[in-house]
Amino acid sequence: MDIEPLADACGGLAWISGELFEVEGRLAAGSSDGELLDARLRALLARSSRRHGQHAQWWRAAxxxxxxxxxxxxxxxxxxxxxxxxxxxxxxxxxxAVAALFEVALPQLIFVLEHLSYELSPVSDGNAIRIVAMVTTDLTEEESEAKQVWPMPKIPSSADLEALLIAFSDDYREKRWPPLLPHPRRTG
Known part of the structure; x- marks a missing residue:
C-alpha cells in the first residue's frame, strides 16, 4: 500500500479506536440516567475500552x-x-449503545481490518501487518465474549442500526476509505 493511503488508514483507525476507548469506558463506568448494565457486560466493556486505548496508541505510532x-x-x-x-x-x-457497538461497530471494524490486511505488503508494511494482526485478535476475542453476555441478533435489532449498516455499505461500494480499495481474493 502506498504511504499516503496507509497513513490515512492508520489515522482513521486511531480515531475509531480512540472513540471506542472513550464510549466503552463511559458505558463500563455506569450510567447517570439510571439504566445499569449487567456486571459481566460492564467488565467486558472495561477490558475492551483499555484495549481500544492501546490500539489507538499503536495506530498513532504507525x-x-x-x-x-x-x-x-x-x-x-x-x-x-x-x-x-x-x-x-x-x-x-x-x-x-451496546447494541450499536456489538451489532455494527465491532463487525465493521473487523471487516475494515480484514480488508486492509489484503492491501498490505510484507516488504514495506511489516509494522502495520503486526498491528492489524494484534488488533484483529483482540477484536475477535471481544466479539466471542460479547456473544456470551449480550444476545446477538442475526439481523440489526433496530431500524436505526439497519440504517447505520446501510451507510457503511454505501462507503464500501464507493470505496471512500483507503483500506477499501478493490483487491484480489487470496487463496490457499
Missing amino acids: LPDSPALAGFDRVRPPTDAWVRLLDHIVESAPAG
Missing part, C-alpha cells in the same frame, strides 16, 4: 513522522458513516 505527510493531522474520522455511528452510540441509552 503514522509517518515526516512533516510533509502530516501524520497526526490524519487522525480524523475516516468516513461519515463512522461519525454517525459514534454519534448514535454517544446519544443512545446504554442498552442501545
Whole structure:
C-alpha cells in the first residue's frame, strides 16, 4: 500500500479506536440516567475500552513522522458513516449503545481490518501487518465474549442500526476509505 493511503488508514483507525476507548469506558463506568448494565457486560466493556486505548496508541505510532505527510493531522474520522455511528452510540441509552457497538461497530471494524490486511505488503508494511494482526485478535476475542453476555441478533435489532449498516455499505461500494480499495481474493 502506498504511504499516503496507509497513513490515512492508520489515522482513521486511531480515531475509531480512540472513540471506542472513550464510549466503552463511559458505558463500563455506569450510567447517570439510571439504566445499569449487567456486571459481566460492564467488565467486558472495561477490558475492551483499555484495549481500544492501546490500539489507538499503536495506530498513532504507525503514522509517518515526516512533516510533509502530516501524520497526526490524519487522525480524523475516516468516513461519515463512522461519525454517525459514534454519534448514535454517544446519544443512545446504554442498552442501545451496546447494541450499536456489538451489532455494527465491532463487525465493521473487523471487516475494515480484514480488508486492509489484503492491501498490505510484507516488504514495506511489516509494522502495520503486526498491528492489524494484534488488533484483529483482540477484536475477535471481544466479539466471542460479547456473544456470551449480550444476545446477538442475526439481523440489526433496530431500524436505526439497519440504517447505520446501510451507510457503511454505501462507503464500501464507493470505496471512500483507503483500506477499501478493490483487491484480489487470496487463496490457499
